Amino acid sequence: MSLSQAVRDDLIPRNVAVGERTRSSRNRQEVKALSPTQVKTLLMAARDTRNEALYVVAVHTGLRQGELLGLKWNDVDLDAGKLSVRRSLKVTEDGLNFGPPKNKASRRSVPLNKSAVAALRAHRLRQNEERLSAPRRHNHDLVFPNRIGRPTDHNNLYYR
Numbered sequence: 001m002s003l004s005q006a007v008r009d010d011l012i013p014r015n016v017a018v019g020e021r022t023r024s025s026r027n028r029q030e031v032k033a034l035s036p037t038q039v040k041t042l043l044m045a046a047r048d049t050r051n052e053a054l055y056v057v058a059v060h061t062g063l064r065q066g067e068l069l070g071l072k073w074n075d076v077d078l079d080a081g082k083l084s085v086r087r088s089l090k091v092t093e094d095g096l097n098f099g100p101p102k103n104k105a106s107r108r109s110v111p112l113n114k115s116a117v118a119a120l121r122a123h124r125l126r127q128n129e130e131r132l133s134a135p136r137r138h139n140h141d142l143v144f145p146n147r148i149g150r151p152t153d154h155n156n157l158y159y160r
Contacts, residue, residue, distance in 0.1 A: 003015040003016065003017050039059050042055060042059070043056060050126075050147075051144070051157070052119060052122075052123070053119040053120055053122065053123030053143075053144075054123075054144045054157075056115060056116055056119035057083075057116050057119065057120065060112070060113050060115060060116045061083070061110050061112070063110065064088065064101075064106075065157070066088035066089045066101075066102075067085050067087075067088050067101060067106070068143075068144060069088075069142075069144055069151060069152050069154060069157070070086075070087040070089040070142075070151075071085075071142065071143040071144065072087075072140070072141045072143065073124070073141050073142075073143055074141065075143075076120060078112075078120055078121060081111060081112045081114075081117055082109050082110060082111050083109070083110050083112060084108070084109050084110075085101055085106060085107060085108050085109075085110060086107060087099065087101065088100065088101045088102065088106075089151050091154070096151045096153060098151075123143070127145075130147070131149075134148065134149075137149040138150050
């Protein structure tokens with residue numbers, strides 16, 4: 001309305017917003033959580049795979065994909081059974097980069113249940129074995145890195 005009035009008052013030559021559709025969250029489809037049966041199926045399929053802990057933590061905490069892939073070991077306190085969301089892995093023009101979580105409320109401490117703690121302990125052991133066996137490995141201290149220690153591309157995670 002302000003731009004239309006500015007055109008009528010000859011303050012601007014044209015209303016640049018004409019023809020633009022407003023964004024609305026009303027038209028978005030509601031995200032559906034997995035059913036307990038689907039969760040069991042997912043975790044059974046992931047059992048003994050490299051990303052088993054990632055799926056266990058995802059299911060039990062509800063963290064976003066970027067938050068999971070941005071987790072570093074210093075964000076995780078297995079003895080206290082909690083983790084802190086401090087960053088998120090984002091896709092930028094320059095590739096993968098870490099940035100702040102989606103919004104202010106996304107910076108949070110998340111409790112871990114016994115299943116998630118056990119999965120992360122086993123994951124850390126496997127990760128340490130990978131570090132010893134890989135001759136050239138980057139150390140970003142990520143909880144869920146790719147095979148050479150760099151941030152995991154979300155597309156690779158999705159398609160694998």
